[in-house]
Amino acid sequence: MKLRKVTLNEIAIEAKVSPSTVSRALNDDPRISAATKDTIRILSKKMGYTPKIILQEGSPDSRRFIGLLTNDLSAFYSSLYSAIQQAAEDLGFWVVQACTEDDRERTLALVDSLLNSRMTGFIFASCFLDDPVVESIVDDGYPTVLVNRKMKRHRCDTISVDNHYGAYLMVNHLINIGYKRIAIISASLNYSVCADRYQAYLKSMEDAKLPIDKSMIKHGSFFTRETGYQQTRRLMQSESPPEAIFCCDEKISLGCMLALKEMHLQVPKDVAVVGFDDADTELMNYLQLTTISYDVREMGRLAAMALIERIKGSEKSPVKTVLKPTLIIRNSCGLHMHAR
Numbered sequence: 208m209k210l211r212k213v214t215l216n217e218i219a220i221e222a223k224v225s226p227s228t229v230s231r232a233l234n235d236d237p238r239i240s241a242a243t244k245d246t247i248r249i250l251s252k253k254m255g256y257t258p259k260i261i262l263q264e265g266s267p268d269s270r271r272f273i274g275l276l277t278n279d280l281s282a283f284y285s286s287l288y289s290a291i292q293q294a295a296e297d298l299g300f301w302v303v304q305a306c307t308e309d310d311r312e313r314t315l316a317l318v319d320s321l322l323n324s325r326m327t328g329f330i331f332a333s334c335f336l337d338d339p340v341v342e343s344i345v346d347d348g349y350p351t352v353l354v355n356r357k358m359k360r361h362r363c364d365t366i367s368v369d370n371h372y373g374a375y376l377m378v379n380h381l382i383n384i385g386y387k388r389i390a391i392i393s394a395s396l397n398y399s400v401c402a403d404r405y406q407a408y409l410k411s412m413e414d415a416k417l418p419i420d421k422s423m424i425k426h427g428s429f430f431t432r433e434t435g436y437q438q439t440r441r442l443m444q445s446e447s448p449p450e451a452i453f454c455c456d457e458k459i460s461l462g463c464m465l466a467l468k469e470m471h472l473q474v475p476k477d478v479a480v481v482g483f484d485d486a487d488t489e490l491m492n493y494l495q496l497t498t499i500s501y502d503v504r505e506m507g508r509l510a511a512m513a514l515i516e517r518i519k520g521s522e523k524s525p526v527k528t529v530l531k532p533t534l535i536i537r538n539s540c541g542l543h544m545h546a547r
Contacts, residue, residue: 214346218254222247227522230348273514274321275304276314278333278430281458282487283503287332287354290507298515300327307333309398309429314340328514330354335397350517354510357399364513366506366528370400370483373499373532374407374455377481380497380534381451382415384545386479390423390449392438392459394430401426404455404483423449427459435462443470443478451479451540457487460496475541485535497540501532 219226224243232239232247273295277284292302305321307314314333318340321329328350334341336359345351351363381389391408393401405424412419422445427434435454439462442449454460460482467474474480485491485500509528536542 214343215348216346218247218251221250221254226348271300272324272326273300273302273511274318274324274326274329275302276307276317276329276331276333277304278309279306282490283457283484284332286486286503287507287510290504291330291354291511294508294511295515298511300511300515302511309333311335311340318344328352328518330510330514332356332510334358336399336402337397350514352510352514352517354506355400361525361527364517364526364528366510366513366530367399368501368506368530368532370403370532371407371410373483373501373534374404374453375411376532376534377483377497377499378408378411378453379415380536381453381479381481381540382411382417384451384479384540384542386451387417388420388423388447388450389417390425390442390452391455392425392427392435392442392452392463393455394426394434394459395428396426398430401455408453420447422447430456430458432458432462432465435459435464436466437462439463439466440470443467443472449478451475451481454480454482457482457484457491457498460498461490461494464494464496474539475544479541480539491535492537495538497537497542498535499532500535501530506530 215226215229219229222229228239228243229247232244233251275288275291277288288302288304295302303321305317307317329344330352331341332354334353334356338358341351341358345362353363353365355367357365357367378389389412391405393405396402396405409419425438425442427438435458439452442452452463454463460480463480464474467478472478480496482496482498485498486503491498513526
């Protein structure tokens with residue numbers, strides 16, 4: 208799944224120079240000789256490569272547009288976009304948001320469209336652990352930052368929350384209350400956030416010497432209310448339903464609580480429910496959902512700053528920035544029912 212037929216690396220191999228030399232030559236860097244620039248430009252044209260646009264300070268023709276790829280327009284991504292937009296606009300950039308719906312073909316089409324619109328760089332808030340589209344963007348030399356999610360290969364700056372720590376904190380909280388049969392509902396493990404939160408669930412159960420029952424583990428395909436709704440019905444209709452359910456996302460939590468209401472089950476009297484993410488704080492307060500919270504706006508601000516630094520020419524090694532989450536205790540976990 209390649210976005211163009213040729214990459215900087217392929218031109219570098221043909222020209223017998225480094226990829227950074229190719230990038231500098233295509234952007235008219237004065238450190239590169241005229242002869243080398245001519246050779247690389249001829250090769251790039253012959254091989255069908257269209258070079259990226261690098262921001263030139265003060266140039267009226269400089270492209271100041273950033274492409275932001277998000278999963279949807281939920282409260283979480285709206286907060287993220289707002290923070291990225293504010294930080295970027297303060298530095299003279301505009302943000303173009305596109306929703307991938309976590310569909311690979313849709314993502315490819317959207318990225319192609321954004322490339323044709325001459326984006327200066329990209330922020331991916333929606334990607335997979337293995338993601339050929341993002342790989343292609345990085346290979347082609349575009350400034351790229353991942354926010355919220357990560358990839359297996361650490362090839363660009365990443366801004367994320369410590370999902371493992373947050374999930375461990377939550378499951379351990381349930382264990383400390385006294386629950387033993389704890390279920391987990393997540394989206395696909397092809398998303399780094401789900402993989403990390405699931406591993407933390409397993410670790411917390413193992414550390415507490417509680418048995419891990421496979422019937423208590425449910426993975427849907429997407430971060431949707433439908434995932435929470437369907438998987439909750441399966442859990443509660445089993446022979447030994449859970450005492451508590453850990454939902455790995457706000458939307459999954461909502462679907463879970465809708466299913467329980469339909470089944471005439473009370474939270475937390477019949478089953479405790481906890482989540483992860485607190486972007487829609489008003490709704491979470493209304494539902495009294497115990498959850499893991501972190502500063503989404505700070506995550507967005509840091510992502511915008513990291514990308515603009517890359518656009519302006521930073522060549523330092525990729526940086527991982529990890530935010531610490533906190534546990535927000537509300538009534539849905541049932542702590543008040545077990546307090547002495």
